[in-house]
Amino acid sequence: MLQWFELKWKRSLGRKTILRNMMILSLFASIIPVIAVGFGSYLFSASVVQSEVNGSNLRILNNVSSTIDSALDRIQNNAIQMLLGSFFTSNLTDLKQTNYTGFYSSISRELAALQSGNKEASDIAMYVPDEGYLISPNYGGRRITGEKEREALQQELASEDQIKWITGPYPNLPGYGGNGVTLIAKVPLQSNKPIGLLFIRIEDSMFRSILDRFVSYPNEHMYILNANGELVASTGKEAVPEGLSSRVKGSEGGVKRSLFEWNGTEYMVTPSISETYKWQYMDMVPVKQLNAKAGGIALITISIVVIVLMLGICFVLWGTRRVYRPIERLIDHVKDGAEQAADTDEIGFVRMRWAELSSTTSKLQLRLREQQPLLRESFALQLLQGRYQHYSGNQLVGMLRRYEVPAGREHFVFVIAFDAHHGESSRFQESDNELIVFAVKNMTSDLLRSQEMEGIVINLLNDQVAVWLFPNAEQSVSGLPDIKSSVERIRMLISDYLGLPVSVGLSRPTEKIEELPELYEEAVLAVRSRIIVGSSQVITHVIGDSELHYRYPVEIETHLENSLQLGDRNEAERMLNEFAKSMQNAVQEPELVQMSYYRLLIAVTRTSYLLGLDSAQLFGEKNIDPYTQIRKINSIHELNHWFRDYLIEPVTAYVRGKQDQEHVQLIQKVVRYIEDNYHFDLSLDQCAQICGLSPHYLSKLFKKTMDLSFIEYLTKYRLDRSIELLRGTDLTIAEIAEKVGYQTKNFIRVFKKHIGATPGQFREADKE
Known part of the structure; x- marks a missing residue:
């Protein structure tokens, strides 16, 4: 008996060895290709992610460069418009000589108006070399005292450039340090003898604020370099890494994508060159972050590889068993009817795994069907906003087919807006806008289904709902009037349910899917025009090209x-x-x-x-x-x-x-000061300092108000007081002259010039 078990064990061991070798060989033949395909798929997906991110970064850089170029062009055009205005094209030299204070106040006013219209500028100043004054709306006027700075500014004034941009600090002016750009223009433009320099400073913080809005990854860096390779701005104020500029510098447009190692980290670099100023824009994204973004793809790839491997293992076990079965039968037959081993574990495992895979597939398909409405809404919103304008017609048809949107039909777009009034009679509070939008969206979907109309209802995230409508052929035959009546029914039902004024902007129809963004803009502008044409109605507003491109001045x-x-x-x-x-x-x-x-x-x-x-x-x-x-x-x-x-x-x-009233009050203040201090040595400069005006301006204002100049009025008042003293007192001529603010000789001369006699003669004649 013992010998029979030993023989059976040896026989089983030998059989399992053959079966094991067959399984190992089959597994190697199936596992290696699967792993190679999975690893290759992951590398390919990671490369695709990098390409997509590079394309997205390139579009972002183009958007940033377009935004910055537009801002710089607008600032430069506004500056040129100011310099070509009526003030700066007049004879500034004569104006300065004739109206010194008006000259500087006009400059300050012009600079303040320019800065109020250009919020990006951190400082706008004008340098006048004759007095060395630097005038700015931020800090008023101040004098440039340094010889080195004044000499540098004089050289700038003598240069041939009428207007130019410079990058980085401008050491000749206080407060113009650090990165950024400065516009320098001669005043006036195209003049052989300019009287000053206009400076417009844009700090790098303005550029950083634009760059920071587009940073999407941790440790991502963006740089802006001018045409000479000088740093204009960066996201973190850091300098450009050594060797990066030479890496991306080259042909027009630069290298589309390259890898660059800096501080032990590998970055993907995306460059772009602006069209107007030829500035270099660079975006550095850590490759590690891109790989992290591809982690989900890697997880899916690993899951698929694992599932395929498990299926392969089960198939190998089942196949080798099937191959081995004739050998087993042959051995049993040779051994005179030996028992056949019944081994069904591998087949049971394959069946179990197949059932699990089928269950997982069913769950994934169910989740996909649940997410389909959200995916369609997201696609419709991006299409209406013009995100697919670069797609060809065939690509758009493919997208429509993917999201189960019928092609070849007429398309309409209408936007639903409600005017919420949160009063005592309203059933809604100020915080209920999201609830109202949710109700409007659901009601619109139900009403479209009840009227057997096909469309996609979209939440615009601005308390409005848009509907992309694609009616069937029978509904399209009736055209816009029938569609408008259907939309009106939807509007009335929503308004009655909410108890709020509801307006709808309806676009014209089109059969071209690429015109949907224009239809969406028509519907939006139509619903906005309810402030003019009235709310609680369906507004159809067909817009021409001129209106689409109109800009309020x-x-x-x-x-x-x-x-x-x-x-x-x-x-x-x-x-x-x-x-x-x-x-x-x-x-x-x-x-x-x-x-x-x-x-x-x-x-x-x-x-x-x-x-x-x-x-x-x-x-x-x-x-x-x-x-x-x-x-x-x-x-x-x-x-x-x-x-x-x-x-x-x-x-x-x-x-x-x-x-005028303020001027009269100022002159009255000067007159009171003269009456209180006429016996002192008064001057026009003293009175101008008291009033806070320039002597020249005070003189003109005094003459205009009193019909006498300052000196004439002071002389007349002193003579009137001296006549009172001559008549009413026995003071000597010298004492009277001192009391009215004159030396004796000057008093006698002035008195005789205006009265016609000396003070002594006047006193004698008055006594007689």
Whole structure:
């Protein structure tokens, strides 16, 4: 018996050895290719991630460079516009000689207006070399005393460049250190003898604020270099790593992607060159972060490899067993009917794993179906916002097919907006806007289904809901009127349920999927126009190209406000005419023109309120409603006349009257000072210092108010006091001269010149 078990064990051992060798050989033949494919798939996916990130970074850099170039162009154009204005194109040398104080106050006013319109500029200053003054709206005027700085500024004034940008610190001016850029322009432009230099400083903090908005990864670095390779700004104020600039410097556009090692870390570098100023923009993203981003892909790849390997192992075990079974039967047959080993564990394991894989697949498909509406909504929102404008027609059709959107139909876009009023009668609170949007979105989806209309409802994340509508062929035949009536039913039902005014902006139809962004913009502008045409309705608003590209002239509005604050009627009327010219691009759309003039009306009334002007002085005692008046006027010419008569003229007259009153008070202050101190040695400079004015300006103001010059009035007052002393006292001529602020000889000479006799002769004649 013992010998029989020993023989059976040896036989089983030999059989298992053959089976094991067969399994090992089969496993090696199946495992190695699977691992190679999995590892290659991971490397390929990581490379794809890097390529996608590089493309995204390149688009970001192009966006950053376009934003910065636009800001620099706007600042430079505003500076040129100021230098070509009426003040700087006049004879500044004569103005400075004739009106010294007015010259500098006008410069300060112009610089302040320029800085108010260019918030990116940290400082705007003008250097006048004759006195060495540096004038700035931030710190007023101060003198440049250093010989080295004044000599450097004089060389700058003598250079051939009329206007230029420089990078980095400008050591010749205080406060112009560190990175950043400085605009230097001669004043006036194109003059053989400029009288000064204009400086506009933009600190690197402005550039960093733009760069920081686009930083997406930890330890990511962005750099901006000018055309000469000098650092303009960086995200962390650090210097450009050594060797990086030479790595990316090359052909136009630079290398699309390269790897660079710095401080023991490997970075992926994406360069870009701006079109206008040829600045170099570089973005360094740690490769480690990109690999971390690909971690999810690696996990999925490993999971797939593990699943495939497990299936392979099960298949190998089952296959080798099947191959081995004839050998086992042959051995049993040879051994005269030996028992056949029944081994079903491997097959049971394969069945178990197959059941688990089928269950996992079913769960994943279920989750995909649950996420499909959110994916469709996200795709629709990006399509309406123009994120797929660079896609070709075939690519867009493929995207539509992926998200189960039918192609070849008419498309509409409408935007639903509600005007929330949180009063006592309202059922909603101020914090319920998200709840309202949620209700509007769900109700719109249900109403579309009830009307058998196909579309995608999108939450715009701004308390509005957009609907991309693609009706079927029967609904499209009826066209826009039927669609509008269906949308009106949806609007009324939502408004009745919420108890709030609901407005809908409806676009025109189109069969071209690439025109959807334009339709979305039409719907958005249409729903915005409810402030003009009224809410609680469906608004159809077909927009032309001119309206899509219309821009409200903010700079003209700002200049007009400054002119009103200074009481400059002529300049204010000129700005009003310039505003009317800018309306020509939108004159075919009366609503847009009215909206622009509404905004200008708000700006002017705000300025008059800040100046302390009563509304009755603007629109008269009849209490005219200005908005009703604007709606009644049919032409821009009439609008300008109305603005001039009811707004410009009252405001400037009020400011001029206020200035005249202040001048009278100043002159009265000077007269009182003369009456109290006439017996001292008075001068115009002393009185100007008391009033805070320049002597020249005080002299002109005194002459205008009193019809006498300062010296004439002082002399007349002293002579009147001396006559009183000559008549009423027995003081000697020398004593009287001292009491009225004269030396004896000068007193006798002045008295005889104005009275016609000496003081002694006047006293004798008066006694007689």
